Structures are given as C-alpha cells and as structure tokens.
Amino acid sequence: MIKSLLFLHLFFATLWVGGMAYTLLFLRPSLKSLPEGPKQNLVQNLYGRFFLGVWLSILVLFITGFWLWHGYRKDFSSNFLFHLKLLLFAIMVLNFAYIYFFQYRKGKLSAIPSLIAINFVFAIFIYLIISWIA
Numbered sequence: 001m002i003k004s005l006l007f008l009h010l011f012f013a014t015l016w017v018g019g020m021a022y023t024l025l026f027l028r029p030s031l032k033s034l035p036e037g038p039k040q041n042l043v044q045n046l047y048g049r050f051f052l053g054v055w056l057s058i059l060v061l062f063i064t065g066f067w068l069w070h071g072y073r074k075d076f077s078s079n080f081l082f083h084l085k086l087l088l089f090a091i092m093v094l095n096f097a098y099i100y101f102f103q104y105r106k107g108k109l110s111a112i113p114s115l116i117a118i119n120f121v122f123a124i125f126i127y128l129i130i131s132w133i134a
Contacts, residue, residue: 002072009064012057017127019050020120028113043109051100058093065089076133085129088122095119 027046031039069076076082099115102108 002068005064005068005072008060009068012060012064013123016054016057016061017120017123019053020116020123023050023116024113024120040109044107047104047109047112051104054096055100058096061089079133081129081133085126088126088129092119092122092126095122 031043034042069082095115095118099112103112103115
C-alpha cells in the first residue's frame with residue numbers, strides 16, 4: 001500500500017513539475033515565432049488541459065502526502081524542513097489558484113509564465129528538501 005501511495009505521489013508531482021518545465025523551457029520559447037492570433041488559441045487550449053492536470057495533482061498530492069506522512073513517516077512531524085516543504089507546497093497551491101482564477105479564466109495569459117516560474121523554483125526547493133530529509 002505504501003509503495004502505491006508513494007508511486008502516486010511521485011507521479012503527480014512529476015506531472016505538475018514536468019508541465020511547468022515544459023512550459024517554461026520548451027513551449028514558451030517555441031511560441032515566439034508564431035503570430036499572435038494562433039498563439040493565443042494554442043496557449044489557451046494547452047493551459048486548459050495542463051491546468052486540469054494540476055488540479056488533479058494538487059488533490060492527489062494532498063491526499064497521498066497526508067497518508068504517507070501519518071501512516072509511514074510520522075517522524076516528519078518534528079522536522080523543520082518538512083514543515084518548510086509543506087509551506088512551500090501551500091504557497092504553490094495559492095499561486096496556482098491565482099494563476100487559474102485571476103489570470104487564465106480572465107484571459108490574461110501573458111503574466112502566467114512568470115507565475116509558473118515562481119512555482120517551478122519552489123518545486124525545485126521542495127525536491128531539494130525531500131532529497132535531504134528522505
């Protein structure tokens with residue numbers, strides 16, 4: 001059971017972080033050569049699909065993370081770095097909610113990559129923290 005939860009946790013973390021890496025490192029630079037009209041439609045559709053995956057990732061990460069913490073690694077309760085990781089995750093979720101509700105849903109797509117970059121940096125810190133304490 002623990003191995004399945006860990007797999008789901010890692011898979012959905014990879015889905016979210018990998019999507020951010022793809023957006024920032026590959027998609028955004030490639031879109032510079034497209035005219036504005038087709039680019040707007042493409043980005044709107046891509047973000048729509050990706051953001052559904054992010055919402056699902058947040059849900060699965062919360063559920064599996066809670067279960068792993070309380071059922072497998074109770075020692076994390078007293079670890080400052082683990083609590084820092086939880087804080088960074090909460091900031092990422094709030095930032096994503098802002099991206100989704102106040103940028104994407106209102107059609108303000110130009111600010112989204114900068115906000116995604118912030119979450120990407122936080123995700124790197126989370127990976128470093130987990131690598132350190134695991």
